[in-house]
Amino acid sequence: MPALPVAAAASAAWYQDAARKGQHIYRIDPARSIIVITVRRGGALARLGHDHVIASRTVTGLVAPQAGRADFQFRLDQLTVDEAALRAAAGLDTQPSAEAIAGTRGNMLGRVLDAERFPQVLLHAQRIGEQAVRLNVTLHGVTRTMDVPLKLEQSADTITAIGELSLLQTDFDITPMSVMGGAITVQDRMALAFTLVAVR
Numbered sequence: 516m517p518a519l520p521v522a523a524a525a526s527a528a529w530y531q532d533a534a535r536k537g538q539h540i541y542r543i544d545p546a547r548s549i550i551v552i553t554v555r556r557g558g559a560l561a562r563l564g565h566d567h568v569i570a571s572r573t574v575t576g577l578v579a580p581q582a583g584r585a586d587f588q589f590r591l592d593q594l595t596v597d598e599a600a601l602r603a604a605a606g607l608d609t610q611p612s613a614e615a616i617a618g619t620r621g622n623m624l625g626r627v628l629d630a631e632r633f634p635q636v637l638l639h640a641q642r643i644g645e646q647a648v649r650l651n652v653t654l655h656g657v658t659r660t661m662d663v664p665l666k667l668e669q670s671a672d673t674i675t676a677i678g679e680l681s682l683l684q685t686d687f688d689i690t691p692m693s694v695m696g697g698a699i700t701v702q703d704r705m706a707l708a709f710t711l712v713a714v715r
Contacts, residue, residue: 526586526639530577541578541674541713543587548574550589553605553706565611567619567701568601569594576638578674578713583642585676587711591630596620627689627701628655650680657687672715679708 534540550571571594576587595601597616602609611619624630637653643662650663665678682705684691691701 527577529584530579530586533579533582538579538581539715541580541715543574543576543578543585543711543713545573545575547712548572548710550574550707550709550711551601551605553708555702555704565597565609565615565619566605566607567597567611568605568607569596569623570598570601571595574711576713580669580674583648585640585648585711585713586638587640588635588637590635591624591628592634594620594623596623627684627691632656652682652687654682655687655689659686674713676711676713677709679706681706 530540552569553566554569555566571589573593574587574589576585578585596619597611599610633655637651639651640648640663643649646667647662647664649660651658651660659682661680663678663680665676668675668677683703684701684705685703691703
C-alpha cells in the first residue's frame with residue numbers, strides 16, 4: 516500500500532487520538548458517496564467541443580461530528596469521465612464516443628492535472644455553522660480555503676452531507692485545456708456537487 520501523504524497521515528493520527536478520548540468517529544462510505552465535477556467548453560469554436568462530467572466514486576475519509584471536523588480524499592487516477600447517467604443528470608444531451616472519453620481522460624490526468632506528480636485531492640472541513648463548513652482543498656500541490664453551505668442529515672449511525680461549490684482551475688495553478696490556439700477551451704470555472712455518507 517502506498518504511503519499516506521503527510522497531511523493525510525497527520526489527520527489520521529488526530530482521529531486516532533480523538534477516538535481514544537471517547538469521540539465517536541465515522542468513516543466515509545465510498546459505495547454511497549460521490550463527488551461530481553462539471554466542466555464546460557469555451558472558445559470561438561466551442562460548439563465543436565464537449566462539456567464533460569467527471570466523478571469520484573472512491574472518496575475515503577473520517578468524520579468527527581463532536582469536533583465538527585472531516586478529512587477526506589480521492590485519487591485522480593480513479594476518476595470516471597462522462598458516465599452517461601451523470602451527463603443526463605447534468606442536462607447534457609450528447610454522449611462522447613469511448614475514444615473521445617479516453618482521450619479526454621488521458622489529457623486531464625496528464626497535461627492538465629499532472630496526476631502522476633499530484634495523485635490525490637485532499638479536503639479538510641471544519642464546521643462553522645449549522646449548515647456550513649470551512650473547506651480546505653489541496654489540489655495540484657496548492658491549498659485554497661472557502662466557506663461552503665451544505666445540507667447535513669444525521670441519524671444514530673449515519674451522517675450525510677450534500678452540497679455544491681465552484682472552483683477555478685487557475686486558483687490551483689492549473690492551466691485549463693486548450694486546443695487549436697484557444698479556439699476550443701475548457702472554461703476555468705468548475706462546478707462541483709457532492710454527496711458524502713459517513714457511517715459510525
